Amino acid sequence: MSALRHIRRSYRLTLLLVVTCAGAGVLASCGGGSGADEDEIRTTVRELQRAFVADQPGRVCGLLSRAARKHIRAMGHDLNPEASPPCDLDLYMFTEGIRKSPTWRERSRRPIDDIEIDGDRATAAVAFEDGRTAGLPFVREDGRWRVDALFGAIPAGQQEDNY
Amino acid sequence: MAASRWAIALAVAVAAISASAVETGAASAAEVRVLDTSGPRPVPCAALDLWNPQDPRGGCSTDMFSGSIDIVIRSVIGDMLFGHCTYEHDMLVDARGRTRLLNIQSGGDNPCNDMGVCEYGRRRPWKGQIEAGPDGRLTHVIQACLDTCMGQFVGELRLSLERIDGRWIQTAERALVGDSGYQIDGSWRMRNRDIDIRPAGGSAGGETAGVWRLTGDPVGWPLQLG
Numbered sequence: 510m511s512a513l514r515h516i517r518r519s520y521r522l523t524l525l526l527v528v529t530c531a532g533a534g535v536l537a538s539c540g541g542g543s544g545a546d547e548d549e550i551r552t553t554v555r556e557l558q559r560a561f562v563a564d565q566p567g568r569v570c571g572l573l574s575r576a577a578r579k580h581i582r583a584m585g586h587d588l589n590p591e592a593s594p595p596c597d598l599d600l601y602m603f604t605e606g607i608r609k610s611p612t613w614r615e616r617s618r619r620p621i622d623d624i625e626i627d628g629d630r631a632t633a634a635v636a637f638e639d640g641r642t643a644g645l646p647f648v649r650e651d652g653r654w655r656v657d658a659l660f661g662a663i664p665a666g667q668q669e670d671n672y
Numbered sequence: 673m674a675a676s677r678w679a680i681a682l683a684v685a686v687a688a689i690s691a692s693a694v695e696t697g698a699a700s701a702a703e704v705r706v707l708d709t710s711g712p713r714p715v716p717c718a719a720l721d722l723w724n725p726q727d728p729r730g731g732c733s734t735d736m737f738s739g740s741i742d743i744v745i746r747s748v749i750g751d752m753l754f755g756h757c758t759y760e761h762d763m764l765v766d767a768r769g770r771t772r773l774l775n776i777q778s779g780g781d782n783p784c785n786d787m788g789v790c791e792y793g794r795r796r797p798w799k800g801q802i803e804a805g806p807d808g809r810l811t812h813v814i815q816a817c818l819d820t821c822m823g824q825f826v827g828e829l830r831l832s833l834e835r836i837d838g839r840w841i842q843t844a845e846r847a848l849v850g851d852s853g854y855q856i857d858g859s860w861r862m863r864n865r866d867i868d869i870r871p872a873g874g875s876a877g878g879e880t881a882g883v884w885r886l887t888g889d890p891v892g893w894p895l896q897l898g
Contacts, residue, residue: 554748561749612753619748634851635748643853645748660747661823661852
Protein backbone atom coordinates (compact mmCIF):
# COMPACT_ATOMS: atom_id res chain seq x y z
CA MET A 510 0.00 0.00 0.00
CA SER A 511 2.81 2.32 0.86
CA ALA A 512 4.55 1.52 -2.42
CA LEU A 513 1.37 2.34 -4.35
CA ARG A 514 1.12 5.73 -2.60
CA HIS A 515 4.75 6.36 -3.47
CA ILE A 516 4.10 5.62 -7.13
CA ARG A 517 1.08 7.93 -7.12
CA ARG A 518 3.20 10.71 -5.61
CA SER A 519 5.86 10.10 -8.25
CA TYR A 520 3.24 10.24 -10.98
CA ARG A 521 1.99 13.58 -9.64
CA LEU A 522 5.58 14.85 -9.55
CA THR A 523 6.13 13.77 -13.15
CA LEU A 524 2.92 15.48 -14.22
CA LEU A 525 3.93 18.63 -12.37
CA LEU A 526 7.35 18.67 -14.04
CA VAL A 527 5.91 18.11 -17.51
CA VAL A 528 3.30 20.83 -16.99
CA THR A 529 5.97 23.18 -15.64
CA CYS A 530 8.24 22.51 -18.63
CA ALA A 531 5.36 23.04 -21.06
CA GLY A 532 4.38 26.25 -19.27
CA ALA A 533 7.93 27.53 -19.40
CA GLY A 534 8.05 26.78 -23.12
CA VAL A 535 4.85 28.72 -23.76
CA LEU A 536 6.12 31.69 -21.77
CA ALA A 537 9.45 31.64 -23.59
CA SER A 538 7.70 31.67 -26.97
CA CYS A 539 5.61 34.68 -25.92
CA GLY A 540 8.70 36.87 -25.85
CA GLY A 541 7.97 38.38 -22.47
CA GLY A 542 5.81 41.34 -23.57
CA SER A 543 2.66 42.37 -21.73
CA GLY A 544 -0.77 42.52 -23.33
CA ALA A 545 -0.84 46.29 -22.85
CA ASP A 546 2.42 46.65 -24.82
CA GLU A 547 1.07 44.55 -27.64
CA ASP A 548 -2.18 46.52 -27.71
CA GLU A 549 -0.25 49.78 -27.89
CA ILE A 550 1.91 48.49 -30.74
CA ARG A 551 -1.13 47.29 -32.70
CA THR A 552 -2.86 50.64 -32.14
CA THR A 553 0.27 52.48 -33.29
CA VAL A 554 0.34 50.44 -36.51
CA ARG A 555 -3.30 51.18 -37.21
CA GLU A 556 -2.76 54.90 -36.52
CA LEU A 557 0.26 54.92 -38.82
CA GLN A 558 -1.70 53.31 -41.64
CA ARG A 559 -4.66 55.69 -41.18
CA ALA A 560 -2.42 58.74 -41.03
CA PHE A 561 -0.63 57.64 -44.18
CA VAL A 562 -3.88 57.14 -46.09
CA ALA A 563 -5.21 60.46 -44.79
CA ASP A 564 -2.03 62.09 -46.10
CA GLN A 565 -1.10 63.52 -42.71
CA PRO A 566 2.72 63.37 -42.57
CA GLY A 567 2.79 65.24 -39.25
CA ARG A 568 0.74 62.46 -37.63
CA VAL A 569 2.97 59.81 -39.17
CA CYS A 570 6.08 61.58 -37.88
CA GLY A 571 4.57 61.64 -34.39
CA LEU A 572 4.50 57.85 -34.42
CA LEU A 573 8.13 57.46 -35.50
CA SER A 574 11.20 57.15 -33.29
CA ARG A 575 13.81 59.91 -33.31
CA ALA A 576 16.12 57.73 -35.41
CA ALA A 577 13.37 56.91 -37.89
CA ARG A 578 12.48 60.60 -38.26
CA LYS A 579 16.13 61.35 -38.93
CA HIS A 580 16.34 58.49 -41.39
CA ILE A 581 13.49 59.94 -43.45
CA ARG A 582 16.06 62.50 -44.60
CA ALA A 583 18.22 59.75 -46.07
CA MET A 584 15.30 58.62 -48.19
CA GLY A 585 15.27 62.06 -49.75
CA HIS A 586 19.04 61.94 -50.21
CA ASP A 587 19.50 65.11 -48.25
CA LEU A 588 23.25 65.34 -47.84
CA ASN A 589 23.08 68.15 -45.32
CA PRO A 590 21.03 66.90 -42.36
CA GLU A 591 21.55 70.15 -40.44
CA ALA A 592 19.78 72.10 -43.16
CA SER A 593 17.07 69.52 -43.59
CA PRO A 594 13.44 70.53 -43.21
CA PRO A 595 11.45 68.96 -40.38
CA CYS A 596 10.22 65.38 -40.55
CA ASP A 597 6.74 66.16 -41.85
CA LEU A 598 8.08 68.03 -44.88
CA ASP A 599 10.68 65.31 -45.53
CA LEU A 600 7.97 62.68 -45.29
CA TYR A 601 5.58 64.69 -47.47
CA MET A 602 8.21 64.92 -50.21
CA PHE A 603 9.06 61.24 -49.91
CA THR A 604 5.38 60.22 -49.98
CA GLU A 605 4.69 62.42 -52.99
CA GLY A 606 7.58 60.69 -54.71
CA ILE A 607 6.44 57.14 -54.12
CA ARG A 608 2.79 57.92 -54.89
CA LYS A 609 3.83 59.26 -58.29
CA SER A 610 5.46 55.93 -59.05
CA PRO A 611 3.21 53.75 -61.22
CA THR A 612 4.49 50.70 -59.32
CA TRP A 613 3.39 51.92 -55.88
CA ARG A 614 0.61 49.79 -54.40
CA GLU A 615 -0.87 51.26 -51.26
CA ARG A 616 -1.70 48.52 -48.73
CA SER A 617 -2.83 50.30 -45.64
CA ARG A 618 -4.82 47.53 -43.99
CA ARG A 619 -2.16 44.95 -43.47
CA PRO A 620 -2.70 43.33 -40.09
CA ILE A 621 -0.13 42.42 -37.46
CA ASP A 622 0.30 38.68 -37.02
CA ASP A 623 2.57 38.52 -34.07
CA ILE A 624 4.62 40.75 -31.79
CA GLU A 625 7.92 39.96 -30.10
CA ILE A 626 9.01 42.24 -27.30
CA ASP A 627 12.50 42.34 -25.84
CA GLY A 628 12.87 45.08 -23.25
CA ASP A 629 12.50 48.45 -24.97
CA ARG A 630 12.59 46.95 -28.45
CA ALA A 631 9.92 45.03 -30.29
CA THR A 632 9.21 43.62 -33.71
CA ALA A 633 5.71 43.36 -35.16
CA ALA A 634 5.15 40.84 -37.95
CA VAL A 635 3.22 42.56 -40.73
CA ALA A 636 1.12 40.03 -42.66
CA PHE A 637 1.13 40.27 -46.45
CA GLU A 638 -1.70 39.10 -48.66
CA ASP A 639 0.31 36.09 -49.86
CA GLY A 640 0.73 34.75 -46.33
CA ARG A 641 4.30 35.94 -45.83
CA THR A 642 5.36 38.46 -43.22
CA ALA A 643 7.88 41.24 -42.70
CA GLY A 644 9.21 42.63 -39.43
CA LEU A 645 8.38 46.18 -38.38
CA PRO A 646 10.79 47.35 -35.67
CA PHE A 647 9.62 49.32 -32.65
CA VAL A 648 11.46 51.11 -29.87
CA ARG A 649 10.07 52.48 -26.61
CA GLU A 650 10.91 56.18 -26.34
CA ASP A 651 9.59 58.52 -23.67
CA GLY A 652 7.30 55.77 -22.44
CA ARG A 653 5.67 55.16 -25.82
CA TRP A 654 6.19 52.52 -28.49
CA ARG A 655 7.32 54.15 -31.72
CA VAL A 656 7.97 52.76 -35.20
CA ASP A 657 11.74 52.53 -35.63
CA ALA A 658 11.92 52.16 -39.43
CA LEU A 659 9.25 52.51 -42.09
CA PHE A 660 11.14 50.18 -44.43
CA GLY A 661 13.72 47.50 -43.74
CA ALA A 662 14.38 45.16 -40.89
CA ILE A 663 17.09 47.16 -39.17
CA PRO A 664 15.98 49.86 -36.76
CA ALA A 665 16.91 53.25 -38.13
CA GLY A 666 19.11 53.96 -35.13
CA GLN A 667 21.30 50.98 -35.92
CA GLN A 668 21.71 51.66 -39.63
CA GLU A 669 24.92 52.81 -41.17
CA ASP A 670 25.00 56.50 -41.82
CA ASN A 671 25.99 56.35 -45.45
CA TYR A 672 23.98 59.17 -46.90
CA MET B 673 12.92 7.22 -3.51
CA ALA B 674 13.86 5.19 -6.53
CA ALA B 675 10.44 5.89 -8.00
CA SER B 676 10.98 9.64 -7.51
CA ARG B 677 14.25 9.43 -9.37
CA TRP B 678 12.50 7.50 -12.10
CA ALA B 679 9.81 10.19 -12.28
CA ILE B 680 12.39 12.96 -12.61
CA ALA B 681 14.28 10.99 -15.25
CA LEU B 682 11.05 10.51 -17.18
CA ALA B 683 10.24 14.22 -17.05
CA VAL B 684 13.73 15.10 -18.25
CA ALA B 685 13.43 12.53 -21.03
CA VAL B 686 10.06 14.00 -22.11
CA ALA B 687 11.60 17.46 -22.23
CA ALA B 688 14.63 16.17 -24.14
CA ILE B 689 12.48 14.33 -26.68
CA SER B 690 10.36 17.44 -27.22
CA ALA B 691 13.47 19.57 -27.75
CA SER B 692 15.02 17.09 -30.15
CA ALA B 693 11.78 16.85 -32.12
CA VAL B 694 11.83 20.62 -32.62
CA GLU B 695 15.46 20.53 -33.72
CA THR B 696 14.83 17.67 -36.12
CA GLY B 697 11.96 19.56 -37.70
CA ALA B 698 14.08 22.65 -38.19
CA ALA B 699 17.12 20.91 -39.59
CA SER B 700 15.88 18.79 -42.45
CA ALA B 701 18.59 20.00 -44.83
CA ALA B 702 21.49 17.71 -45.68
CA GLU B 703 25.10 18.47 -46.46
CA VAL B 704 26.42 18.67 -49.98
CA ARG B 705 29.66 17.69 -51.62
CA VAL B 706 31.31 20.13 -54.00
CA LEU B 707 33.94 18.99 -56.45
CA ASP B 708 36.32 20.80 -58.72
CA THR B 709 35.96 19.09 -62.07
CA SER B 710 38.36 21.22 -64.06
CA GLY B 711 41.19 18.69 -63.91
CA PRO B 712 41.47 15.18 -65.29
CA ARG B 713 39.87 13.80 -62.10
CA PRO B 714 37.28 15.51 -59.91
CA VAL B 715 38.67 16.59 -56.55
CA PRO B 716 36.93 18.19 -53.55
CA CYS B 717 37.09 21.97 -53.56
CA ALA B 718 39.78 23.30 -51.23
CA ALA B 719 38.97 24.64 -47.77
CA LEU B 720 38.17 28.32 -47.36
CA ASP B 721 40.84 30.42 -45.73
CA LEU B 722 38.85 32.73 -43.43
CA TRP B 723 41.77 34.08 -41.42
CA ASN B 724 40.87 37.54 -42.70
CA PRO B 725 37.05 37.68 -42.86
CA GLN B 726 37.22 40.70 -45.14
CA ASP B 727 39.32 38.83 -47.64
CA PRO B 728 38.43 35.13 -47.75
CA ARG B 729 40.46 32.89 -50.03
CA GLY B 730 40.60 29.31 -51.21
CA GLY B 731 37.76 27.04 -52.26
CA CYS B 732 36.54 26.69 -55.79
CA SER B 733 36.19 30.10 -57.37
CA THR B 734 33.47 31.26 -59.65
CA ASP B 735 31.37 34.28 -60.36
CA MET B 736 27.67 34.72 -60.86
CA PHE B 737 25.80 37.27 -62.93
CA SER B 738 22.12 37.99 -63.15
CA GLY B 739 19.71 39.09 -65.79
CA SER B 740 17.18 41.73 -64.84
CA ILE B 741 15.98 41.13 -61.30
CA ASP B 742 12.83 42.74 -59.97
CA ILE B 743 13.29 44.23 -56.53
CA VAL B 744 10.09 45.08 -54.66
CA ILE B 745 10.09 46.77 -51.26
CA ARG B 746 7.12 45.58 -49.19
CA SER B 747 6.04 47.41 -46.08
CA VAL B 748 3.26 48.10 -43.61
CA ILE B 749 1.92 50.90 -45.83
CA GLY B 750 2.42 49.44 -49.29
CA ASP B 751 4.67 47.90 -51.92
CA MET B 752 6.84 49.53 -54.52
CA LEU B 753 8.99 48.27 -57.33
CA PHE B 754 12.40 49.47 -56.23
CA GLY B 755 13.97 48.73 -59.58
CA HIS B 756 14.93 46.29 -62.30
CA CYS B 757 18.41 45.55 -61.09
CA THR B 758 21.33 43.41 -62.13
CA TYR B 759 23.78 41.81 -59.75
CA GLU B 760 27.19 40.27 -60.14
CA HIS B 761 29.35 38.70 -57.52
CA ASP B 762 32.33 36.41 -57.11
CA MET B 763 31.79 33.26 -55.11
CA LEU B 764 34.12 30.93 -53.24
CA VAL B 765 32.79 27.52 -52.23
CA ASP B 766 34.44 24.74 -50.25
CA ALA B 767 33.93 20.98 -50.46
CA ARG B 768 31.00 21.06 -48.01
CA GLY B 769 29.13 23.87 -49.73
CA ARG B 770 30.16 26.71 -47.48
CA THR B 771 30.31 29.91 -49.55
CA ARG B 772 31.49 33.48 -49.42
CA LEU B 773 30.12 36.07 -51.83
CA LEU B 774 32.54 38.85 -52.73
CA ASN B 775 32.61 41.98 -54.83
CA ILE B 776 28.83 42.23 -55.02
CA GLN B 777 27.94 44.83 -57.61
CA SER B 778 24.53 46.12 -58.58
CA GLY B 779 23.40 47.98 -61.66
CA GLY B 780 20.28 48.69 -63.65
CA ASP B 781 17.67 51.36 -62.84
CA ASN B 782 18.77 54.41 -60.93
CA PRO B 783 17.84 53.16 -57.41
CA CYS B 784 19.78 49.94 -58.01
CA ASN B 785 23.00 51.95 -58.14
CA ASP B 786 22.24 53.26 -54.68
CA MET B 787 22.52 49.82 -53.20
CA GLY B 788 25.42 48.79 -51.02
CA VAL B 789 26.46 45.65 -49.24
CA CYS B 790 26.67 45.56 -45.47
CA GLU B 791 26.84 43.20 -42.54
CA TYR B 792 25.35 44.79 -39.46
CA GLY B 793 27.33 47.94 -39.97
CA ARG B 794 30.49 46.31 -41.23
CA ARG B 795 31.28 45.76 -44.86
CA ARG B 796 32.10 42.13 -45.33
CA PRO B 797 31.55 39.37 -47.83
CA TRP B 798 28.23 37.61 -47.43
CA LYS B 799 28.25 34.16 -45.88
CA GLY B 800 26.36 31.30 -47.45
CA GLN B 801 25.79 27.58 -47.36
CA ILE B 802 24.59 25.26 -50.10
CA GLU B 803 22.28 22.57 -48.70
CA ALA B 804 20.29 19.70 -50.05
CA GLY B 805 16.67 19.16 -49.15
CA PRO B 806 15.14 15.75 -48.44
CA ASP B 807 14.18 15.53 -52.11
CA GLY B 808 17.75 16.28 -53.22
CA ARG B 809 16.97 19.79 -54.39
CA LEU B 810 19.76 22.26 -53.72
CA THR B 811 19.33 25.57 -51.96
CA HIS B 812 21.89 28.31 -51.52
CA VAL B 813 21.15 29.95 -48.16
CA ILE B 814 22.79 33.37 -47.95
CA GLN B 815 23.04 35.79 -45.05
CA ALA B 816 22.29 38.95 -46.99
CA CYS B 817 22.58 42.56 -45.96
CA LEU B 818 21.56 45.28 -48.37
CA ASP B 819 22.04 48.93 -47.72
CA THR B 820 19.67 51.12 -49.71
CA CYS B 821 18.39 54.67 -49.67
CA MET B 822 15.18 53.34 -48.09
CA GLY B 823 16.81 51.42 -45.28
CA GLN B 824 18.85 48.35 -44.52
CA PHE B 825 17.45 44.94 -45.35
CA VAL B 826 19.04 42.04 -43.56
CA GLY B 827 18.33 38.36 -43.29
CA GLU B 828 18.43 34.94 -44.79
CA LEU B 829 17.95 34.71 -48.54
CA ARG B 830 17.12 31.24 -49.92
CA LEU B 831 17.89 30.65 -53.59
CA SER B 832 17.20 27.44 -55.45
CA LEU B 833 20.26 26.10 -57.22
CA GLU B 834 20.08 23.82 -60.22
CA ARG B 835 22.06 22.92 -63.27
CA ILE B 836 20.34 23.72 -66.53
CA ASP B 837 21.90 23.25 -69.93
CA GLY B 838 25.23 22.54 -68.27
CA ARG B 839 25.27 25.75 -66.28
CA TRP B 840 24.51 26.34 -62.60
CA ILE B 841 21.66 28.74 -62.05
CA GLN B 842 20.42 30.12 -58.75
CA THR B 843 16.92 31.51 -58.65
CA ALA B 844 14.91 33.67 -56.29
CA GLU B 845 11.19 33.37 -56.83
CA ARG B 846 9.77 36.39 -55.02
CA ALA B 847 12.16 35.52 -52.20
CA LEU B 848 12.26 37.80 -49.20
CA VAL B 849 15.52 38.77 -47.51
CA GLY B 850 14.71 37.47 -44.04
CA ASP B 851 11.61 39.23 -42.79
CA SER B 852 12.77 42.59 -44.10
CA GLY B 853 10.25 43.10 -46.91
CA TYR B 854 12.98 43.20 -49.56
CA GLN B 855 11.68 40.90 -52.30
CA ILE B 856 13.86 39.50 -55.08
CA ASP B 857 12.58 37.89 -58.24
CA GLY B 858 15.13 36.66 -60.76
CA SER B 859 18.07 34.39 -61.36
CA TRP B 860 21.86 34.31 -61.58
CA ARG B 861 24.07 32.19 -63.79
CA MET B 862 27.38 30.76 -62.71
CA ARG B 863 30.19 31.38 -65.14
CA ASN B 864 32.34 28.46 -64.03
CA ARG B 865 30.98 25.17 -65.34
CA ASP B 866 33.68 23.04 -63.71
CA ILE B 867 31.98 22.59 -60.36
CA ASP B 868 29.90 19.60 -59.34
CA ILE B 869 27.47 19.99 -56.46
CA ARG B 870 25.53 17.05 -55.11
CA PRO B 871 23.91 15.91 -51.88
CA ALA B 872 26.50 14.25 -49.65
CA GLY B 873 25.93 10.57 -49.04
CA GLY B 874 23.05 10.38 -51.51
CA SER B 875 23.00 8.32 -54.64
CA ALA B 876 24.99 10.08 -57.29
CA GLY B 877 23.03 12.78 -58.91
CA GLY B 878 19.70 12.88 -57.15
CA GLU B 879 18.03 12.49 -60.51
CA THR B 880 14.61 11.82 -59.05
CA ALA B 881 14.30 15.32 -57.73
CA GLY B 882 14.91 16.85 -61.11
CA VAL B 883 17.92 18.66 -59.76
CA TRP B 884 20.26 17.38 -62.41
CA ARG B 885 18.51 18.53 -65.51
CA LEU B 886 21.57 18.11 -67.66
CA THR B 887 21.14 18.31 -71.36
CA GLY B 888 24.75 17.81 -72.20
CA ASP B 889 27.72 20.05 -71.93
CA PRO B 890 30.71 17.99 -72.97
CA VAL B 891 33.15 20.82 -72.52
CA GLY B 892 34.43 21.10 -68.98
CA TRP B 893 31.81 18.92 -67.37
CA PRO B 894 33.08 15.38 -66.98
CA LEU B 895 30.66 14.47 -64.22
CA GLN B 896 27.36 14.65 -66.04
CA LEU B 897 24.79 12.56 -64.31
CA GLY B 898 21.54 13.13 -66.08
